[in-house]
Amino acid sequence: MELDTDVLILGAGMSGLNFAIRLQQTYPSASYTIIESTTELGGTWSVNTYPGCGCDVASHFYSYSFELKPDWSQKFALQREILDYFRDVAQKHDVVNHIEYESSVERAVWNETYGVWVSDVLDKKTGTIRKVRSRVVVSAVGALSIPRECEIEGADTFKGALFHSARWDHEFDWGDKEVVVIGNGCSATQFVPILSNGSNIKNYVKPRTPAKKVTQFARQPHWLAERPNPVYSSFFKWSMRYIPLVMRMYRFWLYTDMEKDFFGFNLLKGVNIRRNLTNERLEYMKRAAPAKYHAVLTPSTEIGCKRKVNDTDYFSCLHNENMELVWDDPVVAVTETGVRTRSGRDIRADAIILANGFQTQKVLHPLDTDIKGEGGVSLDEHWQQVSNGHPQAYYGTCISQFPNFFVMMGPNTTTGHLSVIYSTECQVNFSLRVLKPILQRPSLFSLSAKPTSVAVTLAAEQNDNTWLQHLSKSLVWSSGCTSWYIDTKTGRNTMLYPDWQFNFWLRSIFVPVKRDFVYKQSLKEVAPSPSTQKSKKGSRLLWNSAVLASVVGAVGLGAGFVRGDIKVDEVDELLKRVSSEFSGVGEEVLRLLTFKV
Incomplete structure (x- = not known):
């Protein structure tokens, strides 16, 4: 059996690109392939293109730590600028040549004999399926990738x-049209004001006139935060680019400003913080929103129980005559011409827009039944056996019985107050540390064969998740509200990491591999992939040349010392010249041989 690639990455979004770049920086001889189901990289920032789509984390922190961007246009970037950032990063690091677009992994099975994953990859353009054999599989499909379906009766009859x-x-022009919006979360808060006010912002290609009528159906109110979005000046951008450490310092300030919010999540110790925030948000809502909506815009849940929603002119658009917010009369049916509410009211609509979130409780769905680890056990079966069907993973990344399989943005890795890029970078660094014995070049003097697979133990997975759930009970997320963080059937936290993100970072550095992981050698060897062989051949040549030169040089210098032909000061001068002339070669040798994460 021959490997097709060392690492197979599922998804070319933020986490997939992150893993690919850090992989090639850390283990240059390792080959990788990215399977992307769409026609574009960028993940959520390529598929979410609704008007007003943007990030609720400051731009200078919503970026890779190894690829800072000094010229963000504004504090909270919009979708197009964020997508351009990921495109530029992928191009710079030559990741784009490793991406296979319009392809998807339909099935992945662990071959215990050879210690490889055999994946069925579908080419959506031709309909053909091919086998891809890889040492490692990384799921980077994201947590917010599958929208919730419309389950309202009669949806298929709507004209x-x-x-x-x-x-x-984007074919639908809402100008002078009647639109029904179902949902009032982060996305709706961004696009509803544009439907009501009209569009002339840079994020949207075609300027649009306001809708004739926007009727929004909401289930639960959110604690909206006032969010100015200042445009960065030319001097600010210049400072970020040219003044040493300024951009790093600004990024660190943003981190500390967001990280301190975790104080308020503690049910007991954060009472005063939440009380002050509640008063602040109430005061803002009453100042910005129409008085007729004050009662229905006041949440009954603890602040912090749901993810913070930033106000992007949503409160102000509720003053518009073409806006109606419906709170106590939900939609029960869709008709040919619109929707019908519980009270029997018929509302005409040219379009019905769903803003009802994503299937966050279905991790890796629908692949959860088609990824099979040791003994042919699927992910779904594993979770049924060990956690009553609840998704769980060690550090949200590794799952027992699934060797060499890593999940980015897995269970309990998201954050309610910080950037998902930060937590994903931690996961990537954690994974590369765990994979070090498998992907690094063997030592010149190593006598033992290196392992071919690694898996977390079941005990470690269980202990980690017992600790997570215990810690979650002391936080505001478990106070009884309904949110996408919590499994509504059990009240179990399946999404959020219940600790400081600083501690999440520490765990990515100090990994107890000897205690919690088992490394193995496969029963049979597998031939490396052609690209890996080529890379290793070049590395081996450089390595052998360096070793040979060192030995010959040492022998020559030793002989010179014995004869007295070479003096210490001459050797010192020689070393300085060698260091100056061949520093580039030396750096390359060190880069190939150290592989430090």
């Missing part, structure tokens, strides 16, 4: 446009 905000229909 107008019906779509989810994450799959925006």
Whole structure:
């Protein structure tokens, strides 16, 4: 059997690109392939193109720590600028040549004999399926990738446009049209003001006139935060680019400003913080929103129980005559011409836009039944056996019985107050440390064969998740509200990491591999992939040349010392010249031989 690639990465979004770049920086001889189901890299920032789509984390912190961007246009970037950032980073690090677009992994099975994953990769353009053999599989499909479906009776009878905000229909022109919006979360808060006010912002290609009528159905109110979005000046951008450490210091300030919010999540110790925030948000809502909506815009849940929603002119658009917010009369059916509410009211609509979130409780769905680890056990079966069907993973990344399989943005890795890029970078560094014995070049003097697989133990996985759930009970997320963080059937926290993100970072550095992981050698050897062989051949030549030169040089210098032909000061001068002339070669040798994460 021959490997097709060392590492197979599922998804070319933020986490997939992150893993690929750090992989090639850390283990240059390792080959990798990225399988992307769409026609574009960028993940959520390529598929979410609704008007007003943007990030609720400051731009200078919503970026890779190894690829800072000094010229963000504003504090909270919009979708197009973020997507351009990921495109530029992928191009700079030559990741784009490793991506296979319009392809998907339909099935992945662990071959215990050879210690490899055999994946069925579908080419969506031709409909053909091929086998891809890899040493490692990395799932980077994201946690917010599958929109919730419309489960309202009669949806298939509607004659107008019906779509989810994450799959925006750009053929639909809402100008002077009647639109029904179902949902009031982060996405709706961003695009509803544009439907009501009209569009002339840079994020949207075609300027649009306001909708004739926008009727929004909401289930639960959110604690909206006032969010100014200042445009960065030319001097600010210049300072970020040219003044040493300024951009790093600004980024660190943003981190500390967001990280301190975790104080307020503690049910007991954060009472005063939440009380002050509650008063602040109430005061803002009453100042910005119409008085007729004050009662329905006041949440009954603890602040912090749901993810913070930033106000992007949402409160102010509720003053518009073409806006109606419906709170106590939910939609029970979709008709040919619109929707019908519980009270029997019929509302006409040219379009129904769903803003009802994503299937966050279905980790890796639908692949959870088609990824099979040791003994042919699927992910779904594993979770049924060890956690009553609840998704769980060690550090949200590794799953027992699934060797060489790593999940980015897995269970309990998201954050309610910081950047998901930060937590994903931690996961990537953690994974590369665990994979070090498998992907690094063997030592010149190593007598033992290196392992071919690594898996977390079941005990470690269980202990880690017992600790997670215990810690979650002391935080505001478990106070009884309904959010996408929590499994509504059990009240179990399946999404958030219940500790400081600083501690999450520490765990990515100090990994107890000897205690919690088992490394093995496969029963049979597998031939390396052609690209890996080529890379290793070049590395081996450089290595052998360096070793030979060192030995010959040492012998020559030793002989010179014995004869007295070479003096100490001459050797010192020689070393300085060698260091100056061949510093580039030396750095390359060190880069190939140290592989430090």
